[in-house]
Amino acid sequence: MKLVKFLLVGILFGIIMTKSEAISWYRIQEMFRFQAFHMYGIMGSALAVGVFCVALIKKFHLKSIEGLDISFKDKDKSFVRYFVGGSIFGLGWALAGACPGPIFTLIGNGYTTFIVLFVSAVLGTYTYGVLRSKLPH
Amino acid sequence: MIEWISQPWAWYVSGPMIAFVMILLLWFGQSFGVSSTMRTTCSMLGAGKNVPFFDFDWKGQLWNIAFVLGAIIGGFIAHTYLQSPEIIGISEQTIKDIQQLGVPFDGKLAPDALFSWEQFFTLRGMVTIIGGGFLIGFGTRYAGGCTSGHAISGLSNLQLPSLIAVIGFFVGGLIMTHLLLPFIMAL
Numbered sequence: 001m002k003l004v005k006f007l008l009v010g011i012l013f014g015i016i017m018t019k020s021e022a023i024s025w026y027r028i029q030e031m032f033r034f035q036a037f038h039m040y041g042i043m044g045s046a047l048a049v050g051v052f053c054v055a056l057i058k059k060f061h062l063k064s065i066e067g068l069d070i071s072f073k074d075k076d077k078s079f080v081r082y083f084v085g086g087s088i089f090g091l092g093w094a095l096a097g098a099c100p101g102p103i104f105t106l107i108g109n110g111y112t113t114f115i116v117l118f119v120s121a122v123l124g125t126y127t128y129g130v131l132r133s134k135l136p137h
Numbered sequence: 138m139i140e141w142i143s144q145p146w147a148w149y150v151s152g153p154m155i156a157f158v159m160i161l162l163l164w165f166g167q168s169f170g171v172s173s174t175m176r177t178t179c180s181m182l183g184a185g186k187n188v189p190f191f192d193f194d195w196k197g198q199l200w201n202i203a204f205v206l207g208a209i210i211g212g213f214i215a216h217t218y219l220q221s222p223e224i225i226g227i228s229e230q231t232i233k234d235i236q237q238l239g240v241p242f243d244g245k246l247a248p249d250a251l252f253s254w255e256q257f258f259t260l261r262g263m264v265t266i267i268g269g270g271f272l273i274g275f276g277t278r279y280a281g282g283c284t285s286g287h288a289i290s291g292l293s294n295l296q297l298p299s300l301i302a303v304i305g306f307f308v309g310g311l312i313m314t315h316l317l318l319p320f321i322m323a324l
Binding site: 002003004005006007008009010011012013014015016017018019020021022023024025026027028029030031032033035036037038039040041042043044045046047048049050051053054057064065066068070072073074075076077078079081082083084085086087088089090091092093094095096097098099100101103104105106107108109110111112113114116117118119120121122123124125126127128129130132135 | 179
């Protein structure tokens with residue numbers, strides 16, 4: 001039963017991503033060509049609300065549904081892994097026109113070749129796991 | 138009501154709703170980050186036996202698997218019951234630019250010219266689907282997150298590493314769009 005609420009939030013997320021067209025290959029191309037404000041507006045307004053709410057949660061020590069403090073983990077300090085890893089992901093994002101969330105939502109929209117794309121992404125993650133100790137972080 | 142929801146949503150509706158998803162997950166005691174589900178998938182398939190990176194208790198990540206199953210169902214619901222009457226409205230200039238690359242605009246969410254099964258069995262389709270997926274899976278784990286984990290969750294928490302990652306996302310995206318895509322689309 002605990003998992004049901006996550007399933008429901010996932011459904012909401014899938015509907016938002018489809019109706020906002022943020023899962024569209026065309027929208028991602030438009031974004032990386034700076035030819036429309038749409039995607040920047042989505043990310044900018046999500047962030048404006050997000051920054052404000054996270055600050056509120058921290059200031060008032062708001063608690064989760066289970067009564068525990070909502071905690072935020074600081075990301076490890078580094079440059080190489082974020083910049084290089086991020087750039088590799090960026091290459092894939094612009095080529096496939098989808099980041100991980102939209103891969104799932106596109107499958108739900110009937111674009112079944114994205115199942116193969118997901119399998120390939122899992123293989124990519126596996127490859128990272130294998131090479132991890134040899135990569136600069 | 139349904140008609141109103143079925144229109145494409147404006148950015149100022151969509152963005153705050155994505156933030157709402159992030160806040161719901163925080164309230165449920167978790168954090169918004171989709172790419173870790175691929176690490177969890179590796180672990181569920183037994184990769185932890187050979188690779189220490191996947192040797193963790195994946196049962197603690199089942200909530201995220203439920204979330205992405207929901208993301209699939211949400212896509213299905215939007216596609217089946219909330220289909221927009223009009224085709225997606227992207228910039229005329231973008232339509233011209235991608236047409237020149239050999240990808241005609243078909244008004245769908247993802248172009249058939251790249252993502253239909255027919256195209257999958259061409260070199261161009263295979264490089265796009267398999268290559269794109271691999272770069273996404275490798276890059277997100279190397280960077281420790283994707284658009285949800287870094288650009289939304291991380292930046293909302295004012296994390297400098299997330300800003301570096303997001304700058305990386307755009308460096309990679311711009312290189313692909315402006316330098317590599319013309320060659321890949323010509324395959």
